[in-house]
Amino acid sequence: MEAIWGIDLGGTKIEGVVLPADWQRNLQQLQPLARLRIDTEADKGYMHILHQIQKLLQMLEQETGLKPARLGIGTPGTRDPVTGLMKNSNTVCLNGQPLKKDLEALLRIPVIMANDANCFALAESRLGRVALEQLHPEVVFGVIMGTGVGGGLVVRNQLIQGAQGIAGEWGHNFLDASGGPCYCGKTGCVETVISGPALERYYASLTGQHIKLKTIVQRFQEGDAAASQTIERLLENFGKAISVVINIVDPDVVVLGGGLANIDLLYSEGLQRIRKYVFNNRLDTRIYPPALGDSAGVFGAAMLVSA
Structure with a gap:
């Protein structure tokens, strides 16, 4: 070989x-x-x-x-x-x-x-989180939440790219008009609402202060009101956006990646927001942080x- x-x-x-x-x-x-x-x-x-x-x-x-x-x-x-x-x-x-x-x-x-x-x-399915947890899912959805927002779809351990090469591109679905214009030419895309830069812009709109998301998370932990609003915006819209993916492809596992995957609240309160919007009376999809960095x-x- x-x-x-x-x-x-x-x-x-x-x-x-x-x-x-x-x-x-x-x-x-x-x-x-x-x-x-x-x-x-x-x-x-x-x-x-x-x-x-x-x-x-x-x-x-x-x-x-x-x-x-x-x-x-x-x-x-x-x-x-x-x-x-x-x-x-x-x-x-x-x-x-x-x-x-x-x-x-x-x-x-x-x-x-x-x-x-x-x-x-594909990496998190074959080498990373899914493999290390010794799971054997039929469908895995990989999420990137960082400077941009994207995704990938793996079915039976094989990557699905789609007829137009855009399978998994949940970052450019409409989420909320308040996100404003996106570089792709549309308005209110997921990426304009819950990417790192989008959340930093939102915090700046409340405070006039342009700071990094990592600092916003720290301020949230210290009880800062504007930071709390920013994290609430993330959690609520994360729940809405992921619930759409779950409603359509019903993955066994979702693995989060990118800088925002380090926010612990996504795996606790974030799950509650997904449950709130998913078309089921419970959430069986497992949500994991990445293993491969x-x-x-x-x-x-x-x-x-x-x-």
């Missing part, structure tokens, strides 16, 4: 990993054969990003003495399955580009691509080429 190669393409850094062929043997003590990061340098343009990926791959080859037969890549945005062009990426120079085709021509190996939130969901993206990219 061949080693498993993955690359997580981010806006500021590109991370690569090489996993052993028998990675499933001991998940709790999994040791990559190599794991490296370099800067994306996205401001230098699309072609420079391609060559940074090539550079990182060559560094991994030098460290392991191996060569990949194929490569999994997690990306910001997604590849349109009809046109083959990138879309919905906040690394805007990728949009409209045939990234998969160009990488395959440059690297001369097959490339399998997926959105970074999809990679998170910032490893999820690159491990999930590697999982794209693992059976």
Whole structure:
């Protein structure tokens, strides 16, 4: 069996990993054969990003003495399955580009691509929280709540990408008009209401103070009234937004990721808000924090080429 190669393409850094062929043997003590990061340098343009990926791959080859037969890549945005062009990426120079085709021509190996939130969901299912809890769910929904809001859907341990490549994109469903305009062109998206920057803007609208969400959480714990309103906004809208996902796909497990996944209230009071809105008289879906931290993206990219 061949080693498993993955690359997580981010806006500021590109991370690569090489996993052993028998990675499933001991998940709790999994040791990559190599794991490296370099800067994306996205401001230098699309072609420079391609060559940074090539550079990182060559560094991994030098460290392991191996060569990949194929490569999994997690990306910001997604590849349109009809046109083959990138879309919905906040690394805007990728949009409209045939990234998969160009990488395959440059690297001369097959490339399998997926959105970074999809990679998170796949990693937490196969390597992370779901695997470590020894669960055997049919459906897992992975949530990203950080600078942006996204999601990924895994069914029977396989990633679902959808006819338009947007499966799991709950961050751009309508939630509340008070969120205001979204970069996607719509108004009131989930991302405009419960992302980290959205909550920071809300706190600033109450106080005139522009502070980080981590500080807002600290102030909430100290009894600050505006911080309490901000956390209440998060909890109530989290419950509404997740209940829609549960009503539609009824996942066995939801794993939260991103910076907001560190807010403990989401796993207690947040559950009560989901129960309030879900179309059932109880909540059987299990809600978990992540197990892989910032490893999820690159491990999930590697999982794209693992059976």
